[in-house]
Amino acid sequence: MPRVPGCGGLRGANRIPRGGAAGTARTQGPAALGVWAGLLVVLTRPPRVLQWFWLRWIGQISYGVYVIHALFGHWLHEHFSSAPVVFVLQLGITIPLAALSWYLFESPILTQKRRWPMPSKRRPGRAIAR
Numbered sequence: 001m002p003r004v005p006g007c008g009g010l011r012g013a014n015r016i017p018r019g020g021a022a023g024t025a026r027t028q029g030p031a032a033l034g035v036w037a038g039l040l041v042v043l044t045r046p047p048r049v050l051q052w053f054w055l056r057w058i059g060q061i062s063y064g065v066y067v068i069h070a071l072f073g074h075w076l077h078e079h080f081s082s083a084p085v086v087f088v089l090q091l092g093i094t095i096p097l098a099a100l101s102w103y104l105f106e107s108p109i110l111t112q113k114r115r116w117p118m119p120s121k122r123r124p125g126r127a128i129a130r
Helices: 020-046 053-079 083-114
Strands: none
Touching: 020 053
């Protein structure tokens, strides 16, 4: 049997697991059902943990965390080889910058929504051009 590069000579490393796609569906179906059931419980009866101040605050700045972590994550991984060090540095840089972004940009911009509301929908019978 030929060796598969990068697999250390493992036999059968390039083969599809027994059961193929049907086997995958059998194993992932119950997991997906469990995730949906858990989501339904959380949406109908939210646990108290979701009311904690710091979790709600993280939820407020979460978009900033998402955007900012991507700006320098690759650079950190290139310059530091230890995953825990990269995680701590990225968290220590991302959270304060995301908070600054929320308080200096996002929140003030969102308060301006009241000054300039979205235009109402056009009436179906009116023509745009004359």
